[in-house]
Amino acid sequence: MMINDAIVWLIAIPLLASLLSLVFPKKGTAIAIAGSILGLLASVALVYQVYQSGPITHELGGWKDGLGIVLRVDAMSALFIVMTMLVVTMVGFYASAYFTDAHKKAQFWPLWLMMVVALIALLASGDLFNLYVTLELLGLSAVGLTALSDNRAAVQAAIRYLGIGLLGSLVFLMGVALIYTAYGVLDLAMLATVVEAEPAAQLALALMTAGLLIKSALFPMHFWLPAAHANAPAPVSAALSALVVKVSVYLIIRLWFDVFSPVLQPTASFMLGVLGALAVVWGSWQALRAERLKLMAAYSTVAQLGYLFIFIPLVMAFPVGEERNTALAAFLLLALTHAFAKSALFLSSGVVLQRAGHDRIAELGGTARALPLTIFVIALAGVALIGLPPSGSFLGKWYLISSAVQTGQWWWIVVIAMGSLLAAGYMFRILGHAFGPDESIGKVMAKGSEEIPALILALTATVVLGFGSAWMWDFVNLASPLAGN
Amino acid sequence: MNDWLLLSFDILILFILLGLAWLTCNTKEIKRGVTLFVAFGLLLAVIWARLKAPDLALAEAIIGAGISGALLLKAMRDYTEQTSLSSETSRFYVWGINAASLALFVLLAWGLWHALERSDGVRLAENVLITTPESGVSHPVTAVLLNFRAYDTLLELAVVFTAVLVVLAMGTKQRDFGKGEPILIAMVRWLAPILIVTSGYLLWVGAHAPGGAFQAGAMLAAAFILMSMTGVRVDSMLNDSSMRWLLVIGIGVFTITGIVMLLINGHFLAYSKELAKMLILLIEAAATLSIAAALTLAYLGGMPKPQQKTQSAVKIDKTEEGTS
Numbered sequence: 001m002m003i004n005d006a007i008v009w010l011i012a013i014p015l016l017a018s019l020l021s022l023v024f025p026k027k028g029t030a031i032a033i034a035g036s037i038l039g040l041l042a043s044v045a046l047v048y049q050v051y052q053s054g055p056i057t058h059e060l061g062g063w064k065d066g067l068g069i070v071l072r073v074d075a076m077s078a079l080f081i082v083m084t085m086l087v088v089t090m091v092g093f094y095a096s097a098y099f100t101d102a103h104k105k106a107q108f109w110p111l112w113l114m115m116v117v118a119l120i121a122l123l124a125s126g127d128l129f130n131l132y133v134t135l136e137l138l139g140l141s142a143v144g145l146t147a148l149s150d151n152r153a154a155v156q157a158a159i160r161y162l163g164i165g166l167l168g169s170l171v172f173l174m175g176v177a178l179i180y181t182a183y184g185v186l187d188l189a190m191l192a193t194v195v196e197a198e199p200a201a202q203l204a205l206a207l208m209t210a211g212l213l214i215k216s217a218l219f220p221m222h223f224w225l226p227a228a229h230a231n232a233p234a235p236v237s238a239a240l241s242a243l244v245v246k247v248s249v250y251l252i253i254r255l256w257f258d259v260f261s262p263v264l265q266p267t268a269s270f271m272l273g274v275l276g277a278l279a280v281v282w283g284s285w286q287a288l289r290a291e292r293l294k295l296m297a298a299y300s301t302v303a304q305l306g307y308l309f310i311f312i313p314l315v316m317a318f319p320v321g322e323e324r325n326t327a328l329a330a331f332l333l334l335a336l337t338h339a340f341a342k343s344a345l346f347l348s349s350g351v352v353l354q355r356a357g358h359d360r361i362a363e364l365g366g367t368a369r370a371l372p373l374t375i376f377v378i379a380l381a382g383v384a385l386i387g388l389p390p391s392g393s394f395l396g397k398w399y400l401i402s403s404a405v406q407t408g409q410w411w412w413i414v415v416i417a418m419g420s421l422l423a424a425g426y427m428f429r430i431l432g433h434a435f436g437p438d439e440s441i442g443k444v445m446a447k448g449s450e451e452i453p454a455l456i457l458a459l460t461a462t463v464v465l466g467f468g469s470a471w472m473w474d475f476v477n478l479a480s481p482l483a484g485n
Numbered sequence: 486m487n488d489w490l491l492l493s494f495d496i497l498i499l500f501i502l503l504g505l506a507w508l509t510c511n512t513k514e515i516k517r518g519v520t521l522f523v524a525f526g527l528l529l530a531v532i533w534a535r536l537k538a539p540d541l542a543l544a545e546a547i548i549g550a551g552i553s554g555a556l557l558l559k560a561m562r563d564y565t566e567q568t569s570l571s572s573e574t575s576r577f578y579v580w581g582i583n584a585a586s587l588a589l590f591v592l593l594a595w596g597l598w599h600a601l602e603r604s605d606g607v608r609l610a611e612n613v614l615i616t617t618p619e620s621g622v623s624h625p626v627t628a629v630l631l632n633f634r635a636y637d638t639l640l641e642l643a644v645v646f647t648a649v650l651v652v653l654a655m656g657t658k659q660r661d662f663g664k665g666e667p668i669l670i671a672m673v674r675w676l677a678p679i680l681i682v683t684s685g686y687l688l689w690v691g692a693h694a695p696g697g698a699f700q701a702g703a704m705l706a707a708a709f710i711l712m713s714m715t716g717v718r719v720d721s722m723l724n725d726s727s728m729r730w731l732l733v734i735g736i737g738v739f740t741i742t743g744i745v746m747l748l749i750n751g752h753f754l755a756y757s758k759e760l761a762k763m764l765i766l767l768i769e770a771a772a773t774l775s776i777a778a779a780l781t782l783a784y785l786g787g788m789p790k791p792q793q794k795t796q797s798a799v800k801i802d803k804t805e806e807g808t809s
Binding site for chain 1: 592593595596597599600601603604608609610612613616632633634635636637640641643644646647648650651653654655729730732733736737740741743744747750751752753754755756
């Protein structure tokens with residue numbers, strides 16, 4: 001019974017852990033780690049369950065026919081959930097060593113666990129209004145976590161992040177209200193059966209997409225991201241870049257292809273692809289020019305999210321069926337690889353920042369000798385971000401290019417090539433400085449609890465997803481509503 | 486005749502509302518802006534009442550006008566010297582925002598027009614009205630909030646909880662207000678107990694009439710906020726540890742009930758029918774406490790500081806002036 005209700009436990013466990021960590025601040029770390037590990041196990045059980053028996057639904061309150069709220073998990077959400085739990089668990093281990101101030105640590109855990117609740121609840125939600133609530137919860141907890149940094153810039157970035165987040169949610173809510181007025185339903189599956197290509201639904205979809213674009217920092221709405229992600233504490237930056245912006249992209253894909261497919265316009269999807277392409281070029285270029293390690297990682301996120309948007313016009317060009325599912329699986333692979341690689345990169349940047357006292361790229365000389373494992377992790381993350389074999393993003397980009405050829409949209413290939421070259425540029429620039437002769441960093445040591453989680457994440461991105469992702473293609477085909485199950 | 490009178494009343498308050506909104510956005514002085522905003526909230530509450538949404542009217546009056554007003558006043562007191570509204574924002578920027586808002590308004594109006602045109606077929610609201618008798622309560626709004634879509638309410642409580650965590654993360658408790666005028670203190674002494682009793686009433690009637698946990702919790706918080714505003718040392722009644730328990734009890738009871746129901750009935754938050762009314766009341770009572778604690782803490786701006794144990798706790802502190 002416990003296994004069958006894994007999705008409920010995945011929400012209830014971090015929720016209760018968040019409450020407990022507030023009531024017992026001194027035991028916060030133990031509570032959070034225990035909660036994360038239980039959640040990680042539940043997420044593996046969930047993937048197994050979906051793999052065995054296809055998409056699952058859980059009617060909350062036992063109400064049917066759209067009266068209550070339904071949790072729905074298919075291949076895409078199951079994989080995003082397991083990705084979330086793995087990143088959260090590893091970053092949690094890192095955070096327990098990162099925060100030295102007991103007071104800060106006590107403030108961190110309740111917010112952190114609430115962010116986990118919001119992420120899982122968003123990924124599992126099958127209800128339009130409920131999605132809005134999860135977006136609010138996610139935005140608010142992310143703002144609180146950003147503000148936990150000591151410096152003034154972080155608090156300013158957090159306040160701006162709050163404003164942007166609220167704007168995004170509000171625009172999303174307007175779309176929800178329009179849909180409810182026109183169709184009188186909130187359940188996504190029910191909505192998918194009644195929605196038609198008419199002005200109210202088109203405007204609603206446009207509003208919801210706009211809200212999510214702001215939250216997912218697609219070019220040119222990316223302006224808030226670098227400041228927030230670069231100034232937050234390292235574990236928070238890792239989660240923001242790897243997970244928080246990404247679930248907005250997930251939601252766009254979910255709404256576009258599962259719910260609003262009758263409403264879609266090829267022009268709109270092409271425009272999203274163009275914005276994605278601009279994000280790839282602009283983000284990579286800014287990352288190449290960035291003077292600080294964390295700022296570089298933040299701009300790299302802008303670029304990497306761009307790739308995910310290029311998938312939208314490509315997925316749309318395929319008819320519903322196996323080909324579309326293959327493109328979707330490639331999208332998932334790229335998103336997962338980026339999540340693991342970017343969180344590893346941010347954790348390593350945090351180690352460098354704490355040990356060297358700064359993260360100015362030009363002054364990183366000698367880091368490779370002082371922190372060999374950390375620099376190795378940065379290199380591994382670089383392999384995945386550039387898209388070199390054997391990383392998961394190599395396969396993801398390979399399919400991206402081949403579907404661009406298949407659908408005759410060759411111009412995306414130019415963008416992908418440019419992005420990969422620029423990514424190679426900014427990653428090798430860091431490694432070049434880190435292996436430089438300068439001794440400015442001196443003799444420092446990093447704790448295993450800081451370096452091992454980052455290593456596990458980086459290895460997942462490069463080796464596990466590269467060699468062990470074959471089953472994902474079947475999985476998406478078997479357990480996706482797009483397959484017509 | 487009566488209809489005609491009501492219609493002209495509606496049109497009148499609608500125009501006043503728009504006027505207040507315009508003034509709130511365009512006033513140069515912060516204090517006037519806040520006052521106008523509170524008036525705007527109260528008028529909006531009247532409009533909700535006219536739209537036959539008394540639950541919303543209550544919530545808007547207590548939270549939208551009352552608590553938000555208090556929060557704004559407190560924030561204004563601390564920052565009013567440094568900040569003045571729209572001093573550095575350029576004219577171009579302001580008109581850009583105005584133009585964008587106007588465009589959004591036109592778009593929304595156009596979308597709403599089309600949405601209203603096709604609003605027929607099976608609708609959720611009708612389904613709710615039919616099923617309400619099975620929910621354990623007879624008030625449909627409470628049936629939706631605490632039974633049909635209880636999970637939404639659980640997550641909304643989590644949003645309130647998180648908002649307080651953010652407040653706690655951003656800083657420590659702000660300076661209290663000084664002791665108020667004697668007449669004001671006397672009035673609050675009368676008002677605070679009434680607010681507390683009304684809060685209990687709102688919680689209880691929620692089962693069959695407008696009311697419920699959010700309104701009751703906000704009312705309870707309003708009692709504390711009023712006391713704090715007149716210089717009563719509220720934080721001496723509350724210590725750090727009890728505040729933490731109060732903050733979590735709402736979500737805690739809600740989630741544990743949900744899990745117990747999952748184990749018994751196979752669905753999260755699926756109440757057993759004969760227990761539904763009692764469980765809803767239990768959850769609402771716990772949620773009321775948490776909401777009150779959350780709003781009070783948000784107003785105070787941080788956890789109450791540990792107090793010297795020697796001081797008498799509950800009485801109005803006459804020896805100390807209001808600086809903490």
